Amino acid sequence: MVNHIFFLLSLTGFIICQTVSENWLIETSTDPVTEKESITLSKRSIGTQIFNYERKYGWLKIHSNGNKVDVYMNWGGLISVGKTYVKYKIDNYDFRGDSWTLTGEFDETIAPDPFLILLQMATSEKASLYTTPKGIPQVSYSFQLTGLKELLDEHPLFFKKYADWNARMKNNTAIDKPPGNYTDNIARYMQQEDIFRKLSRTIESHSQYTIRPIWFIDSLREKFNLQLPEDDILVYYNRWMKDIGILITRYDIRIQDRKSKTPKVVTYREMDSISLRGNDVLGYKLMINGEKLSTIIHANLTIKNALETFLDAMSALESKKALPG
Structure with missing residues (x-):
């Protein structure tokens, strides 16, 4: 596995390290005031969609500050306001749909159950997400998930709940x-x-x-x-x-x-x-x-x-x- 590492100093004072691994973009940052670290794993969609008359890529992102994990999807353009309904299919798991909260400039949606999605994606090779923006046809993006499980395993301090769950599954005395x-x-x-x-x-x-x-x-x-x-x-x-x-x-x-x-x-x-x-x-x-x-x-x-x-x-x-x- 070849990793490419870049160091950046943002205008806000955050120290950012960018790493590319299995086509995942890994960004780690440190708040200069609180010295709190965070990590974002990002993956670009396999193909593009026509969104507001332009070809756009979607971005699947997983962010953690060590205490809270969010899984969110950047659709490439305005979706709606408030909440929006997102459907997704991850490999052989059942097709699911939920109301996701909009964030950013109303172009990103945050999953209501990030831990459940992480568990599914960690054992899968492909995920597809769908939504219907206001006034335009359905938009969908697919993502290759290769390498995600290894990244989650490499960063247990950021993904503690995931690491703890894995440990329990390996410990016969931890469950009935x-x-x-x-x-x-x-x-x-x-x-x-x-x-x-x-x-x-x-x-x-x-x-x-x-x-x-x-x-x-x-x-x-x-x-x-x-x-x-x-x-x-x-x-x-x-x-x-x-x-x-x-x-x-x-x-x-x-x-x-x-x-x-x-x-x-x-x-x-x-x-x-x-x-x-x-x-x-x-x-x-x-x-x-x-x-x-x-x-x-x-x-x-x-x-x-x-x-x-x-x-x-x-x-x-x-x-x-x-x-x-």
Whole structure:
């Protein structure tokens, strides 16, 4: 692999290093005031598109300052204002579509789930992205992804969440079942996130439900004896402040009540039957395997159905995972 390195001193005082590797442009910069480093990986599209009567290349960019990672797409011209719908297909993964936030001069869109896209792209050779700018036909760009996984592996301090996830997938003691094929683990993670996102859309406007990231996570770790990374702690339902609550994680549901000092933990794989029985006035009894575990009083029929669907889907996914072969 041949790398070409360039050093630049920008007008703003940032020290910038540009490296070209496998046709990826790698830019690292240091803020002269905070001395904070950041990195941007950029890739030009395979071909051009006619955009506003001109031939334009698209640019796929991955930016990190060590704390926050963004994946964004420069389309080469004005897209819209506010948010815009972007569809993308990455190798053999399912076709997906999301609302991406516009930035820059309304010519760039930022992905809502950058980590999920990184996981897919790291094990793929090609990605295609599509959007329909206001007033003109659909625009699409394709990108070769060769070399991306190596670049992410070379910069673990910038892509810490990705590095930590990889480490967990290689550590049989870090999850409830030894990991199998890496690509299968990514597919399973994507399914879990899709199931979680469907629940989130229903409960996000209700204050009794706190959705990841949970700002008071430290107190929950002590209360629920949590060793999981923050990304795996999905939803907390708080009934009466700190007295009792229900915690939903990537692997299980945990119920804390006044009668016990330790939470009751039920893994999704253990769930054979799931139901919420009751009504909006008196609340819904959470029944798992025929046992009443708690009562959810801040709910309506829509939330009740969403919770049941979530638990059923996670249980089915874990049961499928546990099947031989």
